[in-house]
Amino acid sequence: MTSTPPLIRVDSACFSYERDQILHDVSLSVHAGEILAITGANGSGKSTLLELMAGINIPSHGRVERTAPVALVVQRPNIPVGLPLSVADVVSMGTWRTRTSRAQRKVTVKDALERVGLQGFERRSFTELSGGQRQRTLLAQGLAQSSPLLLLDEPLASLDAASRDTIHEILRTEASRGTAVVLVTHDDDSQGLADRVIALRDGQVVENQAGPPASTTQAGQASQSLNLGMHLFT
Numbered sequence: 610m611t612s613t614p615p616l617i618r619v620d621s622a623c624f625s626y627e628r629d630q631i632l633h634d635v636s637l638s639v640h641a642g643e644i645l646a647i648t649g650a651n652g653s654g655k656s657t658l659l660e661l662m663a664g665i666n667i668p669s670h671g672r673v674e675r676t677a678p679v680a681l682v683v684q685r686p687n688i689p690v691g692l693p694l695s696v697a698d699v700v701s702m703g704t705w706r707t708r709t710s711r712a713q714r715k716v717t718v719k720d721a722l723e724r725v726g727l728q729g730f731e732r733r734s735f736t737e738l739s740g741g742q743r744q745r746t747l748l749a750q751g752l753a754q755s756s757p758l759l760l761l762d763e764p765l766a767s768l769d770a771a772s773r774d775t776i777h778e779i780l781r782t783e784a785s786r787g788t789a790v791v792l793v794t795h796d797d798d799s800q801g802l803a804d805r806v807i808a809l810r811d812g813q814v815v816e817n818q819a820g821p822p823a824s825t826t827q828a829g830q831a832s833q834s835l836n837l838g839m840h841l842f843t
């Protein structure tokens with residue numbers, strides 16, 4: 610997997626909001642077919658790093674190189690309550706880049722909704738969905754982009770166990786098709802899904818290893834040695 614160039618490379622990146630430096634000298638790369646989990650405590654800089662990878666945030670030092678368009682699945686989109694957007698409208702935003710026909714767009718939206726278990730939801734109002742249904746709609750928007758790089762900010766936060774299993778399966782399938790998947794997560798199960806886990810603490814990478822971090826395994830818990838932390842594409 611690592612013999613090919615990465616789809617995204619973050620090289621010694623720093624990022625600040627005003628005077629507050631949030632990310633310090635972060636380096637990582639993600640290859641096709643890889644699932645990378647980013648973990649860390651609240652405020653450690655996970656979402657900021659994901660936005661840096663997506664091109665929303667620009668590093669003050671260092672570089673971010675992407676060799677493919679990015680599909681970013683955010684946790685809370687800026688869609689005002691009361692705006693009459695249907696579920697189909699939100700998912701079809703994921704097809705904007707591809708300029709497909711209306712008929713093809715309809716098929717893409719239908720397929721994406723079926724994959725996340727929301728078949729038949731096309732005409733429902735997005736703002737009237739439950740939190741979990743919204744989250745799955747946003748994932749469908751990400752899948753509709755058919756992008757080789759799928760970045761997700763806490764995609765499982767409001768989901769029940771059955772929905773989590775479904776999303777895990779979708780992410781595994783995406784990776785097996787060659788998509789590079791990066792997810793920010795607090796969820797131990799999702800960390801188990803990952804090929805590699807990066808832990809942030811105060812904006813620095815404190816752990817970068819294959820599989821779940823040692824602190825979520827029995828050995829890690831025993832030793833207590835580690836301390837863990839509508840944009841479409843660029």
Ligand SMILES: Nc1ncnc2c1ncn2[C@@H]1O[C@H](COP(=O)(O)OP(=O)(O)OP(=O)(O)O)[C@@H](O)[C@H]1O
Nearest residue numbers: 626629631649650651652653654655656657658838
């Ligand atoms: N737009 C912003 N302007 C100023 N500071 C911000 C902004 N967004 C985030 N921050 C600050 O950057 C730091 C990192 O925030 P970030 O959202 O990246 O953390 P996180 O690890 O994703 O947290 P959580 O687990 O709570 O979602 C926090 O101190 C936060 O207050």
